[in-house]
Amino acid sequence: MAVRQLAGGYSRHTHLATAALADGSERAYVVRVKVPHGLFDTDLDAEFDIFRALEGHDVRTPRVFGLHGEEATPFGCPFFAMDHLPGEAPNLWRAPEHAALAQDWAGPRGIAQDVVTDLARIHLLDPAPLRDVVPRLTFADQVARWRAVHERAGFPRDPVVRAAYAWLAAHEPPQERLGLVHGDFRLGNLLLRDGRVSGILDWELAHHGDVRFDLGYLALAYTAGKHLRPKTELLGAVAEPDWFFDRYEELTGAPVDRAVVRTFSVLGALALIALGHTGMRRYADGETRDMRRVWIRFTLPGLRQELTALMGW
Amino acid sequence: MFNPLSPSEVVAAVGAAARDAARAEDPAGEFARGQLLSAASASRHLAVELAQYAAPLRAFVEEVVQAVADEPSAAASVARLRAAADPRAVGEVVCDLLDALRSEDRTAALVQVHAALRRLSDREVALLADAIEGPVGA
Numbered sequence: 188m189a190v191r192q193l194a195g196g197y198s199r200h201t202h203l204a205t206a207a208l209a210d211g212s213e214r215a216y217v218v219r220v221k222v223p224h225g226l227f228d229t230d231l232d233a234e235f236d237i238f239r240a241l242e243g244h245d246v247r248t249p250r251v252f253g254l255h256g257e258e259a260t261p262f263g264c265p266f267f268a269m270d271h272l273p274g275e276a277p278n279l280w281r282a283p284e285h286a287a288l289a290q291d292w293a294g295p296r297g298i299a300q301d302v303v304t305d306l307a308r309i310h311l312l313d314p315a316p317l318r319d320v321v322p323r324l325t326f327a328d329q330v331a332r333w334r335a336v337h338e339r340a341g342f343p344r345d346p347v348v349r350a351a352y353a354w355l356a357a358h359e360p361p362q363e364r365l366g367l368v369h370g371d372f373r374l375g376n377l378l379l380r381d382g383r384v385s386g387i388l389d390w391e392l393a394h395h396g397d398v399r400f401d402l403g404y405l406a407l408a409y410t411a412g413k414h415l416r417p418k419t420e421l422l423g424a425v426a427e428p429d430w431f432f433d434r435y436e437e438l439t440g441a442p443v444d445r446a447v448v449r450t451f452s453v454l455g456a457l458a459l460i461a462l463g464h465t466g467m468r469r470y471a472d473g474e475t476r477d478m479r480r481v482w483i484r485f486t487l488p489g490l491r492q493e494l495t496a497l498m499g500w
Numbered sequence: 501m502f503n504p505l506s507p508s509e510v511v512a513a514v515g516a517a518a519r520d521a522a523r524a525e526d527p528a529g530e531f532a533r534g535q536l537l538s539a540a541s542a543s544r545h546l547a548v549e550l551a552q553y554a555a556p557l558r559a560f561v562e563e564v565v566q567a568v569a570d571e572p573s574a575a576a577s578v579a580r581l582r583a584a585a586d587p588r589a590v591g592e593v594v595c596d597l598l599d600a601l602r603s604e605d606r607t608a609a610l611v612q613v614h615a616a617l618r619r620l621s622d623r624e625v626a627l628l629a630d631a632i633e634g635p636v637g638a
Contacts, residue, residue, distance in 0.1 A: 192530065345502040349598065350617075353602065415628050416625075464504060481505060481510060482541060485541070488501075488621065492621040495617060
């Protein structure tokens with residue numbers, strides 16, 4: 188069996204394993220390895236259980252098998268394997284990726300349709316079978332969680348971030364819309380192949396909560412590839428915002444309050460900032476030598492700018 | 501501006517990544533190349549910060565001082581602002597100032613400080629973007 192590590196992944200390392208079968212053919216698997224001192228300390232067993240729970244539902248996720256929850260593995264950490272789904276996750280920080288997405292939007296809209304349809308399907312899933320698998324987080328829980336993560340990193344305070352948490356306290360949505368929340372739903376966590384979505388990955392932050400978090404998170408310019416300047420006007424880099432929300436409303440039967448989406452965009456940006464601070468703290472404390480934990484420092488100016496715009500400053 | 505990890509910590513990290521790459525016995529795979537690319541990108545961003553952040557930060561401090569000129573309770577914060585040695589220290593003072601303005605319901609001053617933060621944020625992104633992504637229209 189040949190195994191090679193793929194780039195990407197802040198709390199999981201991903202390896203491509205190719206097994207030679209008896210009939211001379213090859214089969215590929217993806218191995219998800221829990222990284223010590225990852226960006227978010229999520230339970231690998233829980234992630235495995237989420238994938239298992241999603242099997243049989245109309246959600247494009249890989250089958251999983253072979254969970255090894257012990258530390259003493261060939262990877263030095265717990266891991267599980269999953270089917271290797273065809274397709275590639277686009278890197279939206281690269282401008283050329285946007286050309287293909289813009290063509291999809293201007294033309295067949297296969298990717299745009301799949302993204303909104305898949306998200307609606309996730310949100311319409313009956314959460315009951317997943318209640319024992321994912322945590323239940325209210326809006327207040329989410330805000331408290333990310334604030335605690337941010338403060339635990341212990342860096343000097345950021346006035347924009349501090350003001351944004353105060354802003355959230357004044358903009359709590361009046362009613363919850365509960366369901367399964369992916370928690371990190373963006374094109375970088377989707378596989379694309381031949382103009383369609385072929386897989387949905389990275390469920391580590393999945394929880395039972397207000398599903399509009401996924402809308403707000405996807406609506407961030409950051410998750411559409413804005414590091415410094417925006418690279419696209421398309422929501423999530425796939426569709427015009429009004430089209431996307433109108434289509435989502437048709438599929439779910441639930442109106443999309445744009446002001447509530449903005450609230451969840453602020454929360455989503457704060458979550459990203461908190462995660463970045465965690466990574467930097469782990470590097471500063473010598474727990475990791477992963478240079479990406481340092482580089483993440485340079486995503487903060489763009490995220491901070493986005494917060495000031497969302498808050499209407 | 502109010503970014504964790506000091507410039508010297510970032511420089512040390514870039515150096516550590518270069519040293520790790522130089523000492524590696526195996527050819528660099530995808531992950532190792534990614535580490536070097538992150539280090540190179542970090543150095544480009546840091547170069548902008550070291551060369552160009554001081555002036556907009558000074559301008560921001562003056563804007564905030566003007567915004568709270570009529571707020572008697574802000575006098576101590578103004579003194580701390582003028583004495584602040586770096587962006588992180590400025591950020592700490594501005595946090596305390598915003599908390600005080602919020603608690604005293606000083607809406608007009610709050611709006612002005614928020615606007616100053618917005619302008620500073622836009623300026624920081626513009627400086628980085630011109631250097632990293634090229635000038636607009638290039």
